[in-house]
Amino acid sequence: MRVQSIASIKEAALELFAAHGYAHTSIAQIARKAGISKGLMYNYFDGKEGLLRAIVSDAISTGDDLMGAGLQGSDDPAEQLTQLIKVSFQMLRENTPYWKFVTSLAFQKQVLDSVQDLIGPKNFENMMAVTPLLASLGVEEPEKEALFFGAAMDGIMMGFLAMGEAYPFDDMEKYLIHKVAQMQPKNSEHKPIKK
Amino acid sequence: MRVQSIASIKEAALELFAAHGYAHTSIAQIARKAGISKGLMYNYFDGKEGLLRAIVSDAISTGDDLMGAGLQGSDDPAEQLTQLIKVSFQMLRENTPYWKFVTSLAFQKQVLDSVQDLIGPKNFENMMAVTPLLASLGVEEPEKEALFFGAAMDGIMMGFLAMGEAYPFDDMEKYLIHKVAQMQPKNSEHKPIKK
Amino acid sequence: MRVQSIASIKEAALELFAAHGYAHTSIAQIARKAGISKGLMYNYFDGKEGLLRAIVSDAISTGDDLMGAGLQGSDDPAEQLTQLIKVSFQMLRENTPYWKFVTSLAFQKQVLDSVQDLIGPKNFENMMAVTPLLASLGVEEPEKEALFFGAAMDGIMMGFLAMGEAYPFDDMEKYLIHKVAQMQPKNSEHKPIKK
Amino acid sequence: MRVQSIASIKEAALELFAAHGYAHTSIAQIARKAGISKGLMYNYFDGKEGLLRAIVSDAISTGDDLMGAGLQGSDDPAEQLTQLIKVSFQMLRENTPYWKFVTSLAFQKQVLDSVQDLIGPKNFENMMAVTPLLASLGVEEPEKEALFFGAAMDGIMMGFLAMGEAYPFDDMEKYLIHKVAQMQPKNSEHKPIKK
DNA sequence: TATGAATGAGTCTTCATTCAT
DNA sequence: CATGAATGAAGACTCATTCAT
Numbered sequence: 001m002r003v004q005s006i007a008s009i010k011e012a013a014l015e016l017f018a019a020h021g022y023a024h025t026s027i028a029q030i031a032r033k034a035g036i037s038k039g040l041m042y043n044y045f046d047g048k049e050g051l052l053r054a055i056v057s058d059a060i061s062t063g064d065d066l067m068g069a070g071l072q073g074s075d076d077p078a079e080q081l082t083q084l085i086k087v088s089f090q091m092l093r094e095n096t097p098y099w100k101f102v103t104s105l106a107f108q109k110q111v112l113d114s115v116q117d118l119i120g121p122k123n124f125e126n127m128m129a130v131t132p133l134l135a136s137l138g139v140e141e142p143e144k145e146a147l148f149f150g151a152a153m154d155g156i157m158m159g160f161l162a163m164g165e166a167y168p169f170d171d172m173e174k175y176l177i178h179k180v181a182q183m184q185p186k187n188s189e190h191k192p193i194k195k
Numbered sequence: 196m197r198v199q200s201i202a203s204i205k206e207a208a209l210e211l212f213a214a215h216g217y218a219h220t221s222i223a224q225i226a227r228k229a230g231i232s233k234g235l236m237y238n239y240f241d242g243k244e245g246l247l248r249a250i251v252s253d254a255i256s257t258g259d260d261l262m263g264a265g266l267q268g269s270d271d272p273a274e275q276l277t278q279l280i281k282v283s284f285q286m287l288r289e290n291t292p293y294w295k296f297v298t299s300l301a302f303q304k305q306v307l308d309s310v311q312d313l314i315g316p317k318n319f320e321n322m323m324a325v326t327p328l329l330a331s332l333g334v335e336e337p338e339k340e341a342l343f344f345g346a347a348m349d350g351i352m353m354g355f356l357a358m359g360e361a362y363p364f365d366d367m368e369k370y371l372i373h374k375v376a377q378m379q380p381k382n383s384e385h386k387p388i389k390k
Numbered sequence: 391m392r393v394q395s396i397a398s399i400k401e402a403a404l405e406l407f408a409a410h411g412y413a414h415t416s417i418a419q420i421a422r423k424a425g426i427s428k429g430l431m432y433n434y435f436d437g438k439e440g441l442l443r444a445i446v447s448d449a450i451s452t453g454d455d456l457m458g459a460g461l462q463g464s465d466d467p468a469e470q471l472t473q474l475i476k477v478s479f480q481m482l483r484e485n486t487p488y489w490k491f492v493t494s495l496a497f498q499k500q501v502l503d504s505v506q507d508l509i510g511p512k513n514f515e516n517m518m519a520v521t522p523l524l525a526s527l528g529v530e531e532p533e534k535e536a537l538f539f540g541a542a543m544d545g546i547m548m549g550f551l552a553m554g555e556a557y558p559f560d561d562m563e564k565y566l567i568h569k570v571a572q573m574q575p576k577n578s579e580h581k582p583i584k585k
Numbered sequence: 586m587r588v589q590s591i592a593s594i595k596e597a598a599l600e601l602f603a604a605h606g607y608a609h610t611s612i613a614q615i616a617r618k619a620g621i622s623k624g625l626m627y628n629y630f631d632g633k634e635g636l637l638r639a640i641v642s643d644a645i646s647t648g649d650d651l652m653g654a655g656l657q658g659s660d661d662p663a664e665q666l667t668q669l670i671k672v673s674f675q676m677l678r679e680n681t682p683y684w685k686f687v688t689s690l691a692f693q694k695q696v697l698d699s700v701q702d703l704i705g706p707k708n709f710e711n712m713m714a715v716t717p718l719l720a721s722l723g724v725e726e727p728e729k730e731a732l733f734f735g736a737a738m739d740g741i742m743m744g745f746l747a748m749g750e751a752y753p754f755d756d757m758e759k760y761l762i763h764k765v766a767q768m769q770p771k772n773s774e775h776k777p778i779k780k
Numbered sequence: 781t782a783t784g785a786a787t788g789a790g791t792c793t794t795c796a797t798t799c800a801t
Numbered sequence: 802c803a804t805g806a807a808t809g810a811a812g813a814c815t816c817a818t819t820c821a822t
Contacts, residue, residue: 042792047792107357148370151347158301162301168339175336175343221816222817233784235783417812432814500608538761542740590803612795624799624805633795786818788816790814790815797808801804
């Protein structure tokens with residue numbers, strides 16, 4: 001029962017935050033949508049901000065799991081990169097308003113610092129994961145290329161989130177995968193590095 | 196005096212919006228900082244939202260002017276691209292909080308739709324400007340590459356705006372310029388790079 | 391107009407605080423009684439607490455003025471002490487609920503510290519004023535007697551405030567004055583000290 | 586176990602009331618500190634108010650017991666008065682926050698009337714106990730002197746409670762005892778002071 | 781052109797109390 | 802005897818906007 005309530009609160013809040021933004025979603029709206037009283041929310045979360053934190057935390061876990069799963073599907077770096085791209089694009093496609101919301105938090109001073117603490121390190125972690133893959137593909141400056149690659153991913157997401165269906169999202173996914181394929185070292189005699 | 200008042204209102208509002216966000220800046224604060232009364236603001240702008248619209252509109256003009264100037268400095272596509280990059284990075288460096296704010300607007304449902312109408316087309320326009328440059332550099336799929344390139348620019352901006360000084364902003368600028376240099380067509384007989 | 395509003399807010403708040411206590415008086419009640427909107431209160435005072443502070447501050451000023459006036463009516467210490475007593479009792483008689491309220495604040499942790507800062511020093515100041523009077527009346531330990539005297543005054547007030555009309559307030563006033571009269575030095579040959 | 590629970594609830598509530606005030610202590614806090622559930626509290630007490638009433642009632646009993654013990658230590662009125670003073674001061678010294686809280690209740694309209702019914706008569710009872718002692722010491726107006734004396738005690742308590750360590754509490758105790766000693770009747774042939 | 785007093789709807793948050801289990 | 806999930810009313814505070822002057 002407890003678990004049920006918490007879940008429905010989070011769910012309702014997430015949808016409303018994604019639809020109208022954090023600031024423009026009231027506790028009353030969340031409670032109404034979740035089918036509970038306003039007060040109950042405060043039994044489980046540390047205010048509106050705590051609720052946001054919980055949601056973002058969940059989101060990051062989900063993202064990490066998906067990314068992790070993408071990496072484990074293969075030992076080939078090119079394949080892994082491709083998987084990473086596919087998983088990311090799929091995530092965005094399936095839950096567009098939600099990721100739009102999470103991304104927007106990175107820019108909002110008005111939103112609690114603690115949330116930014118959760119989001120901030122993600123960029124860095126992503127780069128750390130991609131760098132060795134690029135290195136084993138023979139890229140000259142793998143760290144910078146990882147940053148560049150990550151930036152492109154973010155930018156595509158940004159374009160998609162900002163422009164919506166008008167953005168050639170699927171084409172960009174293919175283009176990225178195509179670029180990865182081009183990175184394939186000619187002399188692929190030495191086995192891909194197993195990580 | 197009318198012009199003077201309008202300018203000081205915009206200036207004050209911009210600084211406050213950039214510093215605390217749109218939602219967390221009150222009309223009272225703006226009026227105080229601008230040295231005018233709350234009422235006067237309503238003589239010149241259509242409420243808080245109208246003020247925001249005016250500011251964003253100015254910002255976009257400024258950005259366009261800078262971009263245009265960057266393009267006109269040379270006839271060589273590689274040079275022009277390089278200039279575009281340099282100008283963009285410089286703009287961000289010189290006015291970080293301001294661009295962080297403008298960028299954040301792209302993600303905020305809470306902020307007036309009319310503002311998004313101003314921002315939205317920018318991505319497309321940028322792509323339109325870059326595509327012919329890439330084409331003359333012999334890039335195979337210039338449209339997609341323009342989008343990709345623009346996305347990378349946006350992503351770098353995002354990283355810088357979100358992470359601040361921790362982001363290797365200068366390095367990324369060099370890396371981008373380096374990439375442009377590599378695009379140089381083989382038959383570069385007609386125009387050697389000057390700089 | 392501004393002055394008028396501020397005055398009516400203070401007046402309404404004072405009456406309500408005195409009648410129902412600080413915690414049990416709502417901003418809505420104050421606004422209704424003062425005939426203004428809830429919001430206006432926040433234009434002039436720093437919230438409910440700021441309003442309280444302003445009221446207490448006013449009260450202390452009033453008290454100081456009355457006390458000062460009491461002391462200036464004569465050069466004779468016994469007369470001055472008597473005046474002090476009379477003025478104090480009169481103050482309590484005329485504005486009982488009000489002083490009950492102010493006194494109660496000294497005991498309330500829940501009420502802002504800054505209010506206690508205003509009230510706290512009063513006890514000390516009163517003692518400082520009475521000590522020289524007692525000294526010139528030949529009292530052996532004037533400082534302690536001043537504290538004792540002040541304590542008795544406070545205690546009488548407390549009794550009156552707690553018990554209301556059942557407390558022999560007038561009798562106690564006479565008794566105090568009688569005690570002061572007994573302090574009169576027999577050899578009153580040396581003139582009273584002029585302060 | 587019932588007794589145990591009741592005791593721990595009272596104890597926890599008393600400490601919290603004393604530390605943060607009645608209004609600023611929540612049932613949840615009390616239950617947590619007492620190690621029981623919120624619901625259980627309502628099995629034993631008639632809500633928050635009933636709990637307060639029970640606590641105050643206990644406090645008054647304790648006070649009465651101490652006072653009674655003080656009176657029974659001797660037959661000499663002066664000795665008895667001295668004992669009363671010592672016991673009272675000791676009580677305050679040992680449990681300052683607690684008495685500060687109980688005293689504050691006398692001033693709080695916000696707190697249940699029924700509590701004031703418990704506290705109110707105390708003043709009167711104390712006077713009734715002291716009057717005969719003063720009479721046998723030859724004081725002229727023993728009733729008024731008893732009230733005056735009681736008021737001084739209350740006032741000292743107020744000063745101590747309001748000002749804390751800054752108040753010369755110990756000195757005032759000695760001064761009071763000194764005053765009692767001076768009341769000694771001239772024909773003190775029958776019983777010299779022992780201590 | 782300019783002021784700032786005034787409004788009132790909208791928000792978050794707290795908490796004593798109830799009740800199904 | 803005991804729990805704690807759930808409620809809902811109440812309260813403090815914010816702020817864009819209006820309007821008489």
